[in-house]
Amino acid sequence: METLYLIFIDPFVQMVVEPAFLVEVLIGGLMSGVMYSLVALGFVLIFKASGIFNFAQGIFVLFAALNFVGLMDLGVHPILAFLITVGIMTVLAFAVDRLVLRPLVNQDPIILFMATIGIAFFLEGFGESIWGGDVRPVRVGIPDAALFWEAGFGEILVQSSDLFAGVIAAFLVTVLALFFHFTPVGRALRAVADDHQAALSVGIPLNNIWVIVWAVAGFVALVAGIMWGAKLGVQFALSTIALKALPVLILGGFTSIPGAIIGGLIVGAGEKLFENYWGVPLLEGATEEWFAYIVAMIFLFFRPQGLFGEKIIERV
Amino acid sequence: MNRPEHILLSVKDISLRFGGVRALTDVSFDIREGEIFAIIGPNGAGKSSMLNCINGFYHPQEGTITFKGEERRQMRPHEAAAQGISRTFQNIALFKGMTTLENVMTGRMLKMQASFVEQALYIGRGKREEIAHREKVEEVIDFLEIQSIRKTPVGRLPYGLQKRVELARALAAEPELLLLDEPMAGMNVEEKEDMCRFVLSTNHELGTTIALIEHDMGVVMDLSDRVVVLDYGRKLAEGTPDEIRGNQDVIDAYLGVSHD
Ligand SMILES: Nc1ncnc2c1ncn2[C@@H]1O[C@H](COP(=O)(O)OP(=O)(O)OP(=O)(O)O)[C@@H](O)[C@H]1O
Ligand SMILES: [Mg+2]
Numbered sequence: 068m069e070t071l072y073l074i075f076i077d078p079f080v081q082m083v084v085e086p087a088f089l090v091e092v093l094i095g096g097l098m099s100g101v102m103y104s105l106v107a108l109g110f111v112l113i114f115k116a117s118g119i120f121n122f123a124q125g126i127f128v129l130f131a132a133l134n135f136v137g138l139m140d141l142g143v144h145p146i147l148a149f150l151i152t153v154g155i156m157t158v159l160a161f162a163v164d165r166l167v168l169r170p171l172v173n174q175d176p177i178i179l180f181m182a183t184i185g186i187a188f189f190l191e192g193f194g195e196s197i198w199g200g201d202v203r204p205v206r207v208g209i210p211d212a213a214l215f216w217e218a219g220f221g222e223i224l225v226q227s228s229d230l231f232a233g234v235i236a237a238f239l240v241t242v243l244a245l246f247f248h249f250t251p252v253g254r255a256l257r258a259v260a261d262d263h264q265a266a267l268s269v270g271i272p273l274n275n276i277w278v279i280v281w282a283v284a285g286f287v288a289l290v291a292g293i294m295w296g297a298k299l300g301v302q303f304a305l306s307t308i309a310l311k312a313l314p315v316l317i318l319g320g321f322t323s324i325p326g327a328i329i330g331g332l333i334v335g336a337g338e339k340l341f342e343n344y345w346g347v348p349l350l351e352g353a354t355e356e357w358f359a360y361i362v363a364m365i366f367l368f369f370r371p372q373g374l375f376g377e378k379i380i381e382r383v
Numbered sequence: 384m385n386r387p388e389h390i391l392l393s394v395k396d397i398s399l400r401f402g403g404v405r406a407l408t409d410v411s412f413d414i415r416e417g418e419i420f421a422i423i424g425p426n427g428a429g430k431s432s433m434l435n436c437i438n439g440f441y442h443p444q445e446g447t448i449t450f451k452g453e454e455r456r457q458m459r460p461h462e463a464a465a466q467g468i469s470r471t472f473q474n475i476a477l478f479k480g481m482t483t484l485e486n487v488m489t490g491r492m493l494k495m496q497a498s499f500v501e502q503a504l505y506i507g508r509g510k511r512e513e514i515a516h517r518e519k520v521e522e523v524i525d526f527l528e529i530q531s532i533r534k535t536p537v538g539r540l541p542y543g544l545q546k547r548v549e550l551a552r553a554l555a556a557e558p559e560l561l562l563l564d565e566p567m568a569g570m571n572v573e574e575k576e577d578m579c580r581f582v583l584s585t586n587h588e589l590g591t592t593i594a595l596i597e598h599d600m601g602v603v604m605d606l607s608d609r610v611v612v613l614d615y616g617r618k619l620a621e622g623t624p625d626e627i628r629g630n631q632d633v634i635d636a637y638l639g640v641s642h643d
Contacts, residue, residue, distance in 0.1 A: 251488075251495055251513060258478045258489050265476035268438060269556065270464030270493040 070349075078344035087221030092343050093336055098229040100335020101236040105291035106312040107319065107327035108240075109284040114321050115260035116280040117168070119179045123187035125309025127285055130190045131156055132292025132301045136205050137198040149289070156285025159190075164278045191306065200303060205296035232294045239290050240328060243283070247324075256280060260322075314363035319374055326375030334359045389416040390449075391592050392437065392560055397446035399432055399616075406432040407443065408616045414560070419586050419593045421603045423627075424613035425636070430596045431473055433613070434562045437594070438463040438470050451559070465493055469558035471549040473565045473596075479538040483548050486537055487523060490555025491516040520555055527551045527581055543574035550581060554589070561585065563595040567602060575602065582606060604628070612636075 082089045106128055113121045134155050138148035167182050211228040247253040258266045259276045267273065295305055311334065319330025338358040346354030392414040399407040407429045414420045422430045435441040437448060439458030447454050450466060458468075469490070478486050495512050524530055527547055532540060537548050546566060553561055566582065567575045579602060585591050597603050603610060604624040612619040612627060614636045620627060627633055 251492070254481070254485060254489060255492060257480060257485075258492075261478035261480055262476050264440070264472070265478060266489075267440070267460035268464060268470050268472075268476070269489050269552065270461050271489070272461050 073349055074345070077348075081344060085221070087218065087223050088343075090218065090223050091225070092339050094223075094225055094229065096336035096339030097332055098226075098233055098335070099339070100332040101233055102291055102295050102308075102331070103311050103315045103334055104328045104331025105236060105239070105287055105294070106309045107315040107331050108243075108324065109287045109291070110312055110316055111319075111321065111324055111327045112280050112284045112287070115324075116256060117259075117277050118176060119168070119183065120176070120321075121284070122180060122183040123190060124284065124288065125306045125312065126187040126190045126194075127156070127159075127288035128292040128295065128309050129301070129303065129305045130159075130194045130292075131285065131289035132205070132296045132305065133194045133198045133203075135289065135293060136203045136296060136301045139206070140203065149293075152289050153286055156289055157282040160278050160281035160285055163281055164274065168277060169274065187306075191303070195303070202300040202302040203296075204300045205293060211297075228297060232297070235290065235294065239287070243287075243324075252279065311359055314359040317363040317366055320372055323375035330374065334362070337362065390414070391416045391451065392594075393449040394433070394437065395447045395449070397433070397436055397443045397448070399429075399436060399441055399443040405616050406441075407436070407613075410446075410613065410616070410618050412611045412618065412621055414592060414594055415609075416592055417586075417590060418608040419582070419595060419606050421607035421610045421624075422594060422596045422613065423598070423600075423603055423610060424619070427615075428613040429616040430613055431564055432616075434470065434564055434594070434596065437560075438468050438562060464556065467556075467559035468562065469553035469556045469560075470562035471546070471553055471564060471566060473568065475542075475545050475549055477537045477545055477549055477552070480536065482534050482536055483529060483540070483551070484520065484524070484533045486548055487520045487551045487555045488516065490523075490552040491520060493556065519557075523551050523555050526554070526584075543570050543577075546570070546574075546578065547581070550578075550585075554585065554591075558591060561591050561593045563593060565596050565598065567597060567599060575599070579606060 106124060109124045109127065110121060113119055113124070131152055135148050135152045138151055139145060143151070163186060167186060168179070171179055171182055211226065214225045214227050214230070216223045216225055247257055255266070255271050255276060256279065258269070258271055259273060263273065266276075291309075292301070292305070295308070299305070299308075312331075315327065315330040315334050317330075318333060319326025319328070338355045341358050342352065342354050346352050346358075390413045393412075395411045397407050397410045398405070410429070410433065412420075422433060424430050432441060436443050437458065439460040439462060442457040447456060448458060449455075450458075450463075450468070453466075458466075478489065481489075494516065524533060527550060529544065529547055529551060532544060532548075537545055540548065550563070550566065563582070567578050570578060582593065582595070583606065586593055595603075595607065597606075607624060609622065610624055610627045611621045612630075612633050619636055620630045620633050622630070
């Protein structure tokens with residue numbers, strides 16, 4: 068009885084009794100959710116355009132962040148460091164296309180997937196040998212102060228860096244949405260994602276498109292890397308946190324950009340809620356590490372295409 | 384000019400195999416400028432494969448394809464599109480997530496001269512071009528009478544209209560050669576009549592040369608100037624609709640048996 072009460076009744080009582088704490092937990096969760104969304108977004112972009120599951124996306128986040136902090140430590144102005152890193156990620160996209168994807172074109176998806184694992188390990192080692200393996204703090208002047216916000220039902224504590232990250236992420240997503248919907252290149256990208264044959268028939272050169280997609284994914288990775296680095300410092304553990312994108316993708320669907328964003332927010336908020344209301348009282352905490360994967364597995368049973376993804380139908 | 388009798392496209396001794404399957408064997412024919420040329424034949428005869436060779440989706444093992452006087456072994460899709468070959472598909476291949484207008488705009492892709500960066504950032508030449516292309520696209524949309532569905536996502540359109548949007552996308556490229564793979568398949572009588580009308584006015588008013596695959600014999604006889612008949616990947620006959628109608632081989636192989 069006692070346990071049932073703690074599982075089904077008490078958490079909700081707590082939420083109602085102390086709404087300010089609930090809001091704080093939710094905000095914290097949504098903020099880490101934004102990070103998951105950004106990583107998942109990079110996955111979805113590449114998967115939609117080329118059908119490749121890019122295992123290296125997480126490393127992209129780390130690699131971009133490493134370059135960015137590395138340049139800043141050399142005394143480069145943050146804005147310049149940002150631009151140079153965008154350049155590096157674009158060159159990386161080119162290199163991946165020429166050296167890995169083109170030679171493997173028309174191979175099985177599993178082969179391409181293995182190739183991206185290779186890219187991941189290469190970048191991890193390469194990044195470490197250039198910039199070293201230390202944890203590096205990111206100081207881009209993101210303000211980190213505790214803000215108190217007087218809501219009707221109590222006082223809410225918000226980290227200003229969290230708010231900042233949320234605003235940047237929302238801005239990025241808006242820019243990407245505008246780019247996809249209102250520019251010819253964006254339209255070409257969506258065309259390729261929709262139907263390869265039709266895209267070829269109107270003369271869209273698939274190869275160029277792939278380079279652009281990988282570069283955009285690199286750009287998204289950089290933004291995610293900076294946000295994350297500002298919170299946790301740039302360290303190699305970033306690449307494992309980035310793996311949280313996997314349950315996010317299962318939740319949101321591998322082919323849906325809104326799915327990636329909403330899936331990230333759900334996972335972020337969900338794991339914080341679970342941790343605070345169920346994990347700590349019942350399981351001695353540390354549930355954040357696995358909660359998302361359990362949810363993803365349950366999802367796989369009932370809705371394998373994700374919330375927004377298309378049903379995956381084997382072609383015959 | 385090395386184009387005898389104004390031949391726009393000439394395929395010569397094309398053979399295409401998929402492993403052990405011989406999809407096409409030694410097929411040759413010419414398509415003349417300004418005509419409507421029909422490719423007919425029973426299911427699996429190799430009609431779609433032929434179109435796929437012409438626009439570069441398939442690469443025949445033997446033979447040559449001469450388009451606008453330039454001979455080559457095989458086309459590449461991007462090249463074919465750039466040279467002025469547009470097409471529609473047997474199984475509709477639209478960009479499902481986009482509106483009618485956006486789908487038709489993709490047909491202008493190759494006509495855009497601005498650099499990728501200008502296009503991506505939507506500045507300078509990129510923006511001016513977009514506006515000019517919009518005008519052309521609106522013309523095509525008026526021509527095919529699909530104004531009312533301009534903003535509708537194509538995935539929601541009924542089948543017949545989707546086929547028409549596909550034609551619009553192909554026409555937006557202002558092709559010299561238009562390849563239509565069963566443009567009327569699966570349509571009701573009224574939709575078929577509309578589509579026939581659009582095919583004819585494309586040919587007459589825009590002067591576009593058309594190669595068309597169609598199973599409906601009535602439609603083929605009405606529309607086409609000349610017909611080629613394929614059977615088991617080989618050319619069985621070629622001629623005017625009247626000649627084909629009277630050809631005993633064709634009657635035996637094709638007209639005699641019922642389809643679909
Ligand atoms: N991509 C492919 N891989 C393997 N075999 C193929 C491929 N495309 C076509 N074929 C084979 O080539 C032959 C001709 O097919 P094609 O699609 O050209 O016929 P079709 O005349 O268009 O028939 P339908 O009227 O049914 O559309 C068939 O035996 C088909 O199975
Ligand atoms: Mg066919």
